[in-house]
Each structure stands twice: as structure tokens, then as C-alpha cells.
Amino acid sequence: MTPSLLPLGQLSRALERGEARPGEVLEDCLARTARLDGKLHAFLRLTEAQARAAARAADDRRARKAPLSPLDGVPVGLKDLLCQEGVETTAGSRILAGYRPPYDATVVRKLREAGAVLFGKTNMDEFAMGSSTENSAYGPTRNPWDLERAPGGSSGGSAAAVAARLVPGALGTDTGGSIRQPASLVGVVGMKPTYGRVSRYGVVAFASSLDQVGPLAQDVRGVALLLRAIAGRDPNDQTSSLRPVPDYDAELEKPVRGLTIGVPKEYFGEGLDPAVEKSVRAGVAALEREGVSVRPISLPNSPHAIAAYYLVATAEASSNLARYDGVRYGYRAQAGGSLLELYEKTRAEGFGTEVKRRILLGTYALSAGYYDAYYLRAQKVRTLIRRDFDQAFASGVDAVASPTSPWAAFRLGEKVDDPLAMYLNDIYTVPVNLAGLPGISVPSGFTQGGLPIGMQLIGRPFEEGTLLRLARATERALALPQRPPPLVTT
């Protein structure tokens, strides 16, 4: 197989053995992107010149057998929410059109230091608000398995780019499911780390108590390698954890025998597509064959998660997005009058419909007379949701297994005009962000129509290693065919 089609974990080994060269891999990825991305629109822009220079330097290091890390020479896509010095960073919004950050996000700097080849900026729902990538001000991304369908979101560009083999790996962000849900809908692996595991410095803020950066790749090893590279304490983010970062890769193949999985009944109820349920139960059964014990559990406060999430996330967003006022960066409307008019007109013209909707909902929830009834109550419900998980873990459950999304990829336009229907995409993923836990989506199969399905595994805080081992065991036991979407090979 062409090395550039290999999953990241295998490509890394091929680079190590000298069976692949970074420069060739990059040229293959650029050629495939030139051939396919007109149809997919996974990338908002490529950083070809920088990437070629980085690949040349990686060629040299690989030839000298002196790689900076297992990622040395691996092309990686970056969600356009991540600041990259001197490279336009729009967050999928018109209001940041033309903005070139004067600094790198910490995760971007860390990837550079690991020798990764920064390939380009991927499309996303504006300010990460959405579950289909249709809310991008620059047009939607399409699902590589069916161009009439959405790739999920908000990290839909990163997910589609990895699924279509445009890049072996990518970074996304996940505030309520924005890495895991698109990973599930395009058939790749995607992980949201524990809150505080990865620095948020240089990440355009959506909801600061929920946002985390995380990796996407075709295989679990690829996700493990990327996570190790980006995780760790950062003095520029006081919420980043002091805990040392384990060598996830070294633990990956350790047997999972003796671990216990909890299957919450609330995650298999009404609204779940039977094809998704069947596939996820097959994923759980595969883990059982690997020696994992499985037991039913209850997370009784799960049904409140979407309501609590859309209060907490919008309240924080209304505050975070106050900074876009046409003064310091990005778009400024032509306004003759007062400063107030300048603000109101800039924001009216610069933000899209969903972003305005969420700013207004968040402002309402925080406004005088409503704070206790909405925001404070939602934060208390958040405690109850966290307690549910704590109790499950205290009872001996090492991880919780569930569907990632209630359904496989839906058609473009199907949900975009009904905010509530779109919000329900995230019903199984938002509790994880509310509780600050790590979660991963791993492919579990396909629908009869050939659309990918993902299984979610949720772990104890800072137990990414356990989740990666379980995800790897699932991958090994299911041994799904590693075929790319038909579009890629035709």
C-alpha cells in the first residue's frame, strides 16, 4: 500500500524503518487533496510551502535516524480554531476573516517540536458551534462516504480529511462532542482528553469550562501518538494539569483482561437508531471476548445533560465572544456613527445565524433575574451528572461504553434549520464534557447502506491510557476492513 494511505500508527513505523520518506508522503497527500478536496471541502487553506520545508527537514532527520518523535515527518491537519503564527485563522467565521495570529497555540508549537508537518487548516462549524460543519461561513464539508451527507461537526473538516486519507492525522476541539461525533460519522478514531490534559492556549475560546483539544486518526495508535505530543502542563493555561504525560503507545497492547465496562441503560433508549445499537453492542461483545467484564449500569441524570449543556455552553460563549467587536482584529463594519453602532453592526454582519442564536440564548441565561433559574441550576445539574460517573467508577467500572451518536451520517440540510434536532446529535457526548472526563470514539461497524458507526468509551479523569488500550482492543478484536471510502480509490 502507498505509505500515505497507511493509518498514522503504521505510517510512523514505516517512516522509522525507512520504508517511507516524509517528502514523498507529503507530496502524495497534497496530490490526493488536490484531486479530492474540491468535492469534500475539508480544508479552508493549505500551508504547502511551510509543509514542504518541514518535510525536507524531516527527510534529513529520518535519513540520519535522528527523528524528533514518532510523528517526525507525519502530515497533520489543524482545525481552524487553532492559532498558527502568520497563518490565517478564522474559526470558520466571517468575523475573523484575514486574521493572522502573531503566535502559535501551544498544541501547534508542540506538534512542530515533534517534527509533524503542518499541512493546513480544516473547516469547521463557526466558532465550533454545530454538529454538521454546515455552520461554516465558508461552506459545508461533505462526508467522504456519501457526498450528500454531513461529516458531523464541529471538527468535520479534520474528520473528513483523515477519513479521505488527505492527512494521516488531525487535531480538532471538543466542547460537547465536536471530535467524537464527526469521528464516528466518518469512521475514524477521535479522542476528547480529560479537561486540563491539553493546553487551551491559542485555541479560539467557545466555552472555556468545556473546551479541549484532541486528536483524530484512522487508528488508535495514531491517536495515542498525537495525544502524547500535545498533552501536558502549560504555564500559559492555568487550567492545564501538572500530571506527567504517560507513554500511551507503550501501554497500548497490554491485555485488557480484568477490566470492567459499564453499559448505561440511559444511553440505549428512545431515539437510538437500531443499526447503531446493534453495532455498538457488537463492539462491547468484542471487548468481552478480549476478557473484559461487562455489567449494566445507570447514569440517571443523563437525560438532563443536553439542557444543562446548552445553558452552560451558550452562557460561556456569550461572554467569550464579546471580544469580537471590530476593534482589535478581524472584521469591522462600515459604520458612521457611535462606537455602540460599530459594535452592533460589526457583530450583526460578522456572525452567522447559529452563533447569534447561541450568544442570545447565553446572554438571556445570564441576564438579571434569570441567572439562578438557568445558569446556576445548570451548573448544579452538572454536579449531579459528574456524581453519576463517579459512582459508576467507584463501583469498579473502568470505562463506560455507549454509542457516540444516536445515528449514522445524516443528509446535508436535514437538521440545519431545527436547532433542537441538531443539538440532540450530542446527547451521548455532552455529559462527558460536563463532567470533564476523557472520551474516545472508535469505529464499530457500518450500516447496511455503508455508513460508518462509532462506539464511545468514557474513562476516569486522566485515564486516557486505559481508554486507548480498550479502544485498541476493540480495533484488534473487530478487525474491520481497512478500506478507505470508495471516493479515495476510484
Place this chain on the structure above:
Amino acid sequence: MAIDRSTVRHVARLARLALTEAEEERTAAQLGHVLEYIERLKAVDVSGVEPLSFAGDASEAESVMRDDAVRPGLRREDVLAAAPEQDGSAFVVPRIIE
């Protein structure tokens, strides 16, 4: 839960967002629909429950503190370069004092 146009207008002013009449109308309907769904939280018993505002590791809250020392930041000209209007030393906005 119904939201009227004047509430939408008030909230839009707080959020510094100019809305057209059609947007006010649509927002009132959509926010009402979403708030109706959110109302379900009122049925949850939260008596005696502390709010969760930090989802990270609270045991680290003390140890992550650092000295309040002056450190180099971004260069002024690099930051100003991103502004829609600036005069080399400051951001330029419409006159706010007559």
C-alpha cells in the same frame, strides 16, 4: 416558554447585536422552542447541590499558582498589525468623548 420581541430586543442590546425585524421574530420563536426544552431542568431536585464550574482536578488549584512577575508578551506592532484600524501605537475607534 414564549419569548416576546421586546425581550429579544433587550437581550440583543445587551449582547451588542443589531437584529433585523425578521431576525427578532425568528429568534423569539426559536429561543422559545429551545427554552421550552430547557425548562425540564426545573424538575430536577438540586437542593443542597453545589454548582460545578471547574471540571478539572481541583486538588491542583493551589499548586498551579505562580508568582505575579512581569514577563515578556507579544510585540506591540505584531498585535496592532491585526487591527482593522490603528495608528502605530493604539487601536483606533470612533470618537467616544465629545
